[in-house]
């Protein structure tokens with residue numbers, strides 16, 4: 019415990035699917051950012067704030083950086099991720115076990131250029147069967163740039179997350195807290211609702227559904243009669259076939275998605291939720307910057 023307050027921003031970076039959102043949820047101690055097996059689940063910068071014992075760590079979760087910039091949406095995701103690399107005290111660079119790809123190399127080069135203090139986190143070590151493979155890999159990666167530290171972790175199991183927290187604290191300068199102590203995220207309940215629906219879509223439609231599917235919350239009202247929220251969500255897909263996929267035979271899929279999303283929302287908001295979902299085809303929107311703007315993807319870049 020210290021009398022003085024320490025605080026600062028910490029970026030979590032890495033190519034898609036390395037476990038950034040899982041780590042953020044761990045560090046902040048609650049489910050802020052959706053996770054899935056599908057790469058590029060995270061499109062927005064999500065901030066999670068952890069205030070404890072005189073320290074306020076403000077984490078920024080970034081969309082996965084990747085090389086392909088063909089589609090507008092990919093370019094925007096890359097911009098969002100790069101812009102989080104300014105004004106941070108520390109960068110947590112995540113990689114997946116003993117895998118090293120061209121995308122990892124690209125992120126590394128951005129970090130070298132940024133000259134920011136960077137901790138390399140080798141995630142998913144729980145997946146590594148041959149533990150003896152890890153040490154030479156650690157040594158090889160450690161030589162790629164002057165990292166502050168290299169830490170093998172499991173974001174999923176929580177292994178070595180306390181070590182990360184310790185390193186983060188060492189990098190937080192004295193300052194007055196940016197946010198009230200109980201503040202956890204800048205994301206509105208409306209945003210959280212759309213993220214939960216999107217997570218269920220990914221989970222229950224499997225690999226077939228492209229990440230370009232999006233969710234708009236058209237209505238989010240407090241209902242004094244139920245003391246809960248009435249929420250209408252619009253699911254926007256690119257093609258008719260995808261609409262069928264989301265709705266399922268006789269509506270069975272959309273029913274499951276709606277039920278699971280509602281249960282998660284009720285948990286998170288600690289209130290009753292009445293949720294209605296619609297599916298609409300909005301063709302070609304991923305290539306249309308104006309449509310993206312109207313859907314709120316551009317305002318925070």
Ligand SMILES: Nc1nc2c(ncn2[C@@H]2O[C@H](COP(=O)(O)OP(=O)(O)OP(=O)(O)O)[C@@H](O)[C@H]2O)c(=O)[nH]1
Pocket residue numbers: 032033034035036037038039040041052053054055056057058059060061080081082141142143144145171172173174175
């Ligand atoms: N075995 C194992 N799996 C993990 C670990 N951390 C994350 N995962 C899994 O890896 C997948 C991707 O995790 P996310 O946290 O969504 O990854 P992300 O980097 O935020 O992905 P993007 O949103 O695509 O940028 C999920 O299935 C997680 O459950 C870990 O420590 N061990």
